[in-house]
Amino acid sequence: MNWTVIFKLWAEIFMIVFVISLFVPYNDWGNWLAKLFHLKEGTVSFNLVQALIPSAVLNTFNTLICSGQSIFYNPAIPQAARMQTWINGCVHDWLIFFVVSYFASFIAVWAGTRVATMILGKPEPKSV
Structure with a gap:
């Protein structure tokens, strides 16, 4: 694998996250789940x-x-084998990538919060 492939994959992931984030309120769903457990x-x-x-x-x-x-x-994969290869790959890789993305999310939130605080300053305390 070379840097061009890595950059293309990174750009693809960034675009997927950006588009999904526009339309899917997954943070609200996560908040709901945490509140469901009274955390x-x-x-x-x-x-x-x-x-x-x-x-x-x-x-x-x-x-x-x-x-x-x-x-x-991918022309190296025979067309007749692509669907089964895709299903097997998704089933095999989902959990591995979930663990990686779960821990990466904490780094992303930390970095994003830090950059936002540097640019905008500390947020006002919430009034009760």
């Missing part, structure tokens, strides 16, 4: 549970689309 917002346990749904949603779309693009447009 206090801002705690580590809340964040751990809240991140499950966004990671699952984004991971599912990324696995299905990236694997499909890599398999269905």
